[in-house]
Amino acid sequence: MHTRRKDTEPIPAGSVVLISPTNEVLMLHRVRTASAFPSAHVFPGGKVTPVLDGPVHAPPDPRRHLDSKTYRLCALRETFEESGVLLARDSRTGRLLDLPTSTRKEMRAAVHSERVKFTDWLAELGAEPELDALIPFTRWITPPGFPRRFSVQMYIYLLPLDYDGPLDPEDDGGLEHTEAEMAPPGVWLARALAGDVTLYEPQAFILALLAQFLTGPGDYAAQRAALSSWLWRFPTGKTEHFTARIPWADKVFCPVSVGTTASGKEVLTMEPAGPELEGQGRGGDYDRVVLVNNWVTSSRNIEVRMRDELETQ
Structure with a gap:
């Protein structure tokens, strides 16, 4: 039996897709020397630290x-560390905490x-992290063969439409962003398709x-209502593939290259869940694929397409 080396085991991590009251999404620009996603724009997040998160x-x-x-704790903690956005509520008032920038x-730090x-x-502030407000x-899961692999649980967090507190996300002083x-x-x-920013598959x-x-x-309320309705719609796909029976909260993605388009872009299929979850009935999305110029060396000009729209060679 082939045994994976310990250093290739995916590292647990959490990440938040933070959506503002005007339905904008927060992205952080990674430093060029970052060990993961160098120079890319990413959602706030990072690896689980057991002594801090459990x-x-x-x-x-x-x-x-x-x-x-x-x-969930990891995702909230990392969001605060990396952007300064604190997703926690005052236990007495029920309002999101509003703390001075200083x-x-x-x-x-x-x-x-x-x-x-x-x-x-x-706890000292009399506040609680917004664990239940995170939407899985x-x-x-990073595919095998990469120097560092992660198993990243993504969450959506919708700031209330009437939120009037501070929303001035900042970088972390150049440590990572x-x-x-x-x-x-x-x-x-x-911007990603034009090559102005770098996005990776997730x-x-x-x-x-x-x-x-x-x-x-x-x-904005109508947009969110449409998103919410879609998030819980079932099945999740238009084909008879087994992934259409997996809710978005439970989908797992471990991309695999399956060929190239007529224009030469590499096609990454989104349905596998990766070797760690083989035989567990888990997977991602059969209907969509991701196109990149070169998966190994660059994810510039990335785009997401429907599988049935493509002609592969």
Whole structure:
């Protein structure tokens, strides 16, 4: 039996797709020297730290790749560390915390260096992290063969439409990110297709799904209602493929290259869940594929297309 090396086991991580009251999405520009997604635009997130977030099941237990409180705490903590956006509510008033910029900056550094435990600090403030407000929305497992692999649980967080608190995301001083910016999903996709920004498969795929509903200035409540209805629609695909019977909250993606288009772009299929979940009945999306110039060396000019629209060679 072939045994994977320990250093190729996917590292548990959590990430938040933060949507503003005007339905824009927060993206962070990774530094060029980052060990993961260098120079790319990504959602806030990072790897699970057990002493801060809690334990996850040890490999090869497939429960390691399930949504849990640990993944949710990780996603919220990392979002705060990386962008300064604090998704926690005052236990007395029920309102999202509104802290001075100086306090948030100081505590970001303290939490990042593990001098302060995120949940302990919130408890001192009389606040609780927004665990139940996170909407699980796909998991992404880095395919075998890459130097570092991750199992990333993605979440959507919709800031209330009437939210009037601070929303001034910042980079982390250049430690991992050089810029924090919000824009509609379609704008991010257009910039990526033009080569102005670099997106990888998870970011491009999720933005393409959101762009169907979060279309820019207009009736933001109606856009969110349409997105919510679609999120819980079942089946999730138009084909008879088994992935159409997997809710978006439970879908797992481990992309595989399956050929090239007539124009020479590489086609990545989105239905496999990866070797760690083989035989578990899990998977992603058969209907959509991701096109990249070269999967190994570059994800520039990335685009998401419907499978039945393509002619492969």
